[in-house]
Amino acid sequence: MLELDIIKQHVRLEPDDTEEDTLLETYATAAARLVESHTGRTLYATTSAVPKDGSGNVTDLHALVLDDDISTAMLLLIGHWYANRESVVHGTTSELPMGVKALIEPYRHYFF
Numbered sequence: 001m002l003e004l005d006i007i008k009q010h011v012r013l014e015p016d017d018t019e020e021d022t023l024l025e026t027y028a029t030a031a032a033r034l035v036e037s038h039t040g041r042t043l044y045a046t047t048s049a050v051p052k053d054g055s056g057n058v059t060d061l062h063a064l065v066l067d068d069d070i071s072t073a074m075l076l077l078i079g080h081w082y083a084n085r086e087s088v089v090h091g092t093t094s095e096l097p098m099g100v101k102a103l104i105e106p107y108r109h110y111f112f
Contacts, residue, residue, distance in 0.1 A: 001045045001066060002028050002074055010075045011082045020082075027081045031074040038101075039064055040109040062109045073103035 005015055007024050036043050041064040044050050050063040064070065080097040 001032050001043065002071060002078075004028075006071075007075065007078055011079050024078065024082070027078040028074065030081070031077040034077060035064070035070055035074060035104055035107075038104055039107045040111065041107065043070070064107055069103045070107065073100045076100050076103075 004021060004024060007028060008015055008017070011024070013020060013024075032043050041062045042060055043064045043066060044060075045066050047065050050065065051059045053059050076097045076099055
């Protein structure tokens with residue numbers, strides 16, 4: 001969903017360094033799933049990727065299209081996971097890296 005070159009730039013890897021590509025792609029998938037889980041919405045890369053019926057009407061009324069806020073949140077998550085490969089980082093108590101929750105919280109869909 002996020003371009004690998006952008007992810008590499010965020011974690012300060014050279015574009016031609018391919019050694020960590022699989023790991024970064026795994027983190028990108030996990031970041032997208034975390035956003036979907038936290039917001040309760042399905043994430044789509046583009047508006048054209050949102051499913052439509054035969055008449056062209058959107059069928060996923062709570063679709064979430066990747067925008068700058070969501071991209072930034074995902075990059076923050078990926079960068080955090082890349083830098084901190086252990087499940088616990090000593091000296092911290094945060095569930096999500098700083099700023100991630102603030103970026104994705106406005107997109108949360110509440111079910112009643």
